[in-house]
Amino acid sequence: MFAHVTLRVSDRGHSEHFYRTVLSSLGISPTHERDDVLAWDDFALLAADDAHPPTQHLHAGFVARSRAEVRTFWETGIAAGFADAGEPRERRQYRPDYYGAFLLDPDGNSIEAVHHGDTRGGGHIDHLWLGVSDLDAAQCFYTTISRFTGLRAGRRWEHGVQFAGAWATFSLVADGRPVTTGCHLAFPSPDRQAVREFHRAAVNAGYRDHGEPGERPQYGDGYFAAYVLDPDGTNVECVHRGAG
Numbered sequence: 001m002f003a004h005v006t007l008r009v010s011d012r013g014h015s016e017h018f019y020r021t022v023l024s025s026l027g028i029s030p031t032h033e034r035d036d037v038l039a040w041d042d043f044a045l046l047a048a049d050d051a052h053p054p055t056q057h058l059h060a061g062f063v064a065r066s067r068a069e070v071r072t073f074w075e076t077g078i079a080a081g082f083a084d085a086g087e088p089r090e091r092r093q094y095r096p097d098y099y100g101a102f103l104l105d106p107d108g109n110s111i112e113a114v115h116h117g118d119t120r121g122g123g124h125i126d127h128l129w130l131g132v133s134d135l136d137a138a139q140c141f142y143t144t145i146s147r148f149t150g151l152r153a154g155r156r157w158e159h160g161v162q163f164a165g166a167w168a169t170f171s172l173v174a175d176g177r178p179v180t181t182g183c184h185l186a187f188p189s190p191d192r193q194a195v196r197e198f199h200r201a202a203v204n205a206g207y208r209d210h211g212e213p214g215e216r217p218q219y220g221d222g223y224f225a226a227y228v229l230d231p232d233g234t235n236v237e238c239v240h241r242g243a244g
Contacts, residue, residue, distance in 0.1 A: 001150065001165025002125055003239050004039070006184040007055040007109070008048040012038075014106040015045055018082060022103060025076040026064055026113055028124050042123045048182070054107045055182035059129035061112040063119055067099045073113035074101035085110055127169040130183065130234065135161060135174040137231045142172070144205050145228075148198035148238055149187035179232050186237035192224045198238035199226035210235055 009015035016038055020030070023040055032039040037046055043062075048054040064070045071088045078084060086102035094100075100114040114126050132138040139161045142151060146163065151170070154162030159175035170185075189195045196213045203209050211227035219225075225239040 001168035001170065001187070002042045002123060002128075003186040003188040003237070004042050004044055004184075005060070005125060005128065005186070006044045006046055007058065007107075008052045008182045008184075009045050010048050010054040010107055012045070012047045018077075018080075018105050019045065021080050022073055022077050022082070022111065022113075023062065023124075025073045026062055026069055026124075028062070040124055042125055053182045055109060055180075056107055057109070057131050057178040057180045058183050059110040059112065060125060061100065061114045061127040062124055063126045064113040064115040065119075067115050070099055070101050070113045070115050074103065077103040086112075123167050125168050127171065128185075129160075129171045129173050130180040130232075131177040132172045132174050132232055133179050134231060135159070135172060138172045138174075141202075141205075141207060141230045142170075144207070145187075145198055145202055145236065145238070148189060148194050148201065151187070180234065181232075184235045184237065186225070186239050189238045189240040192240050195224055195226050195238045195240050199228060202228040207231075211237075 028040050030038055031041050037044055064073060074088050083104035085104045088101035091098045091100055095116055098116040100112050102110055102112045105111050119126060142163055146152065150165050151163040154164040154169055160171050160173040162169050162171045189198065199213050208229040210229050213226040216223045216225055222242045223239065225237050227235055227237050230236055
């Protein structure tokens with residue numbers, strides 16, 4: 001579902017220690033390391049700066065291959081001194097076999113390890129929840145870009161709406177929680193034309209341009225992307241890697 005999800009962090013050292021510690025307990029190792037970025041396939045950290053504040057009020061659930069891994073994730077985090085946000089147990093309100101545990105990262109984001117009967121493959125992120133200020137407006141934005149990003153409608157409840165991809169889910173929530181800030185979402189595209197159409201459809205619908213379609217060689221050969229902002233200012237990217 002996600003090409004990548006990038007969090008801005010207020011203290012690179014503290015956040016790197018947190019994520020290295022808890023993700024390694026799930027068998028997830030870094031795949032890309034530079035002075036400016038640390039990535040685990042579809043998840044990455046960048047330092048915050050004056051133009052890019054730290055990510056806050058995000059919930060991210062990572063795939064655990066078993067309930068035992070969920071418990072190990074939580075126990076490892078607690079032993080390392082990280083903040084508890086929910087001990088390992090079933091959460092039947094999500095589905096009958098849903099088993100998760102929660103910690104807070106150094107910027108206060110809710111980070112979960114989860115195992116259930118429909119746990120995704122093809123990436124480390126099982127689901128994201130973003131707090132939004134206006135649920136209908138946010139749903140309209142993501143519906144507008146859905147055909148170019150592979151999103152399809154999921155379930156809807158009183159204070160939330162879900163979108164699903166091949167390997168993960170992504171929910172917008174307006175239940176009184178703070179709005180998620182400082183997060184970057186990138187969705188893969190099958191070709192460059194779809195990237196162009198993603199940008200055109202969003203801008204024509206009145207959403208804010210944040211980067212016209214074009215090559216970004218600083219991110220790798222053949223990296224072709226465009227960027228728009230959702231109604232709450234989240235930077236949303238559509239990207240194709242390769243020629244054509």
